[in-house]
Amino acid sequence: MFQESFEELRRKASACTLCPLSGTRARAVFGEGPENAPVMLVGEAPGATEDRTGSPFTGRSGKLLTALLDGEGLPREKIFITNMVKCRPPENRLPAKGELAACRPFLAAQVARLRPRLLLSVGNVPTRDFLSSREGITTLRGRFHTCLWQGIPLTVRPLFHPSYLLRNRSFAEGTPGHQTVRDIREILRFLMEAIPGF
Numbered sequence: 001m002f003q004e005s006f007e008e009l010r011r012k013a014s015a016c017t018l019c020p021l022s023g024t025r026a027r028a029v030f031g032e033g034p035e036n037a038p039v040m041l042v043g044e045a046p047g048a049t050e051d052r053t054g055s056p057f058t059g060r061s062g063k064l065l066t067a068l069l070d071g072e073g074l075p076r077e078k079i080f081i082t083n084m085v086k087c088r089p090p091e092n093r094l095p096a097k098g099e100l101a102a103c104r105p106f107l108a109a110q111v112a113r114l115r116p117r118l119l120l121s122v123g124n125v126p127t128r129d130f131l132s133s134r135e136g137i138t139t140l141r142g143r144f145h146t147c148l149w150q151g152i153p154l155t156v157r158p159l160f161h162p163s164y165l166l167r168n169r170s171f172a173e174g175t176p177g178h179q180t181v182r183d184i185r186e187i188l189r190f191l192m193e194a195i196p197g198f
């Protein structure tokens with residue numbers, strides 16, 4: 001695992017050539033948010049907008065995620081936000097196994113430094129990785145999980161990926177949108193109980 005500070009890691013990610021995604025990225029998207037945030041959110045990979053802006057979750061699905069979090073009283077500024085891989089896979093495909101493996105030392109260093117009280121895994125890719133599970137997000141969401149990831153004890157709460165919610169736009173009772181709002185409310189309650197003054 002890398003031992004550097006976030007600033008050094010950010011520089012290292014920008015210059016990284018450990019996997020083929022470095023050949024097609026405009027910018028590496030290291031992550032953003034307070035470096036002492038008690039809550040960390042991990043998505044799959046940067047998309048086209050993120051590749052351009054250098055900030056995670058700033059495209060259409062990011063805007064929906066931000067609105068949902070804000071709407072429930074959990075502003076994204078309180079969260080350290082990153083992805084499993086720091087560079088955009090072409091055509092927005094899912095990151096390949098080798099790409100996930102090449103980028104894991106960056107993520108492991110971020111998690112080890114932050115030691116978040118709660119980690120939100122967004123979508124199938126991070127959820128399966130953190131929970132070492134082959135189950136899908138539909139089965140794994142809706143509850144808190146404890147796990148050991150890269151030797152680090154974590155509490156993980158999976159969330160549907162916002163791009164899935166963009167394809168299933170209803171927020172009626174029982175829909176993924178409605179379930180996500182309930183998940184965020186439970187996450188906020190957990191954080192308020194676990195962290196004085198949150």
Ligand code: URA
Pocket residue numbers: 043044045046047050055056057058059061062083122123
């Ligand atoms: N989807 C992700 O998983 N991460 C981003 O940063 C943007 C879209």
